[in-house]
Amino acid sequence: MFETTKALILREVRYKESDRILTVLTDTDGKRTLKARGALRKGSKMAAATQQLTFSELTVFENRGRATVNEATLLEPFEGLRADFSAFSLGCYFAEVLEATSEEGMPDPAVLQLALNSLYALSRGLCAPAQVKAVFELRLMAITGYEPDLSACPVCGDTEPESPWFFLPEGTIFCGRHRADAPGGVTPLHPDTLAAMRHIVYSDPKRIFSFTLEGEPMNQLASLSERYLLTQLDRGFSSLDYWKKVKDI
Numbered sequence: 001m002f003e004t005t006k007a008l009i010l011r012e013v014r015y016k017e018s019d020r021i022l023t024v025l026t027d028t029d030g031k032r033t034l035k036a037r038g039a040l041r042k043g044s045k046m047a048a049a050t051q052q053l054t055f056s057e058l059t060v061f062e063n064r065g066r067a068t069v070n071e072a073t074l075l076e077p078f079e080g081l082r083a084d085f086s087a088f089s090l091g092c093y094f095a096e097v098l099e100a101t102s103e104e105g106m107p108d109p110a111v112l113q114l115a116l117n118s119l120y121a122l123s124r125g126l127c128a129p130a131q132v133k134a135v136f137e138l139r140l141m142a143i144t145g146y147e148p149d150l151s152a153c154p155v156c157g158d159t160e161p162e163s164p165w166f167f168l169p170e171g172t173i174f175c176g177r178h179r180a181d182a183p184g185g186v187t188p189l190h191p192d193t194l195a196a197m198r199h200i201v202y203s204d205p206k207r208i209f210s211f212t213l214e215g216e217p218m219n220q221l222a223s224l225s226e227r228y229l230l231t232q233l234d235r236g237f238s239s240l241d242y243w244k245k246v247k248d249i
């Protein structure tokens with residue numbers, strides 16, 4: 001049986017002489033593992049369209065539970081990533097996180113859209129890599145069941161606290177007067193950082209990257225978004241450690 005699917009290639013592993021085993025995120029079936037036979041053969045038309053961090057249309061042949069890619073057409077190569085090693089490494093971290101948070105047979109259009117928009121922003125340099133990373137991390141958490149509640153201090157209901165504090169394990173904010181009521185240690189939040197976090201979590205998907213944040217509030221956003229994701233998923237990512245080593249080279 002043949003079927004056509006649009007897929008973001010999260011990972012490719014060489015298999016035997018000239019095959020690739022792909023882990024992909026599709027619009028129809030969520031995460032899938034596919035074999036691309038002959039993808040590494042000289043002159044193969046599939047080579048470019050089955051590379052890690054490309055978005056392609058795949059024709060898949062299913063037979064007795066095995067799925068093989070028969071044809072692959074490149075839809076978006078994210079060329080900017082291939083010209084910038086640091087950006088590519090950050091893209092690989094996005095891919096590892098997506099692999100960890102996606103499931104087979106559970107397509108999520110919002111997650112795929114966020115992934116494509118983030119890679120596009122990174123590839124085109126639409127904003128600083130640290131900003132793309134923070135948006136990807138926080139928005140992904142918000143749409144995969146770990147949405148923080150940034151609306152108000154839960155004790156007094158103050159929506160615009162003068163000096164807000166963030167309780168990371170639960171993703172809640174507290175005002176200065178009630179920070180001792182948080183069930184654990186809290187982190188100080190610059191009001192501009194809180195505004196940016198609200199923008200990322202609550203705004204229309206098309207607008208998530210449109211905000212400006214610099215200096216200390218930006219550093220705070222970058223650090224908190226990463227820590228929030230790692231805390232909620234309760235694991236580390238080797239691709240993140242790697243990106244930190246190479247990002248300034």
Ligand SMILES: [Zn+2]
Nearest residue numbers: 153156175178
């Ligand atoms: Zn309060």
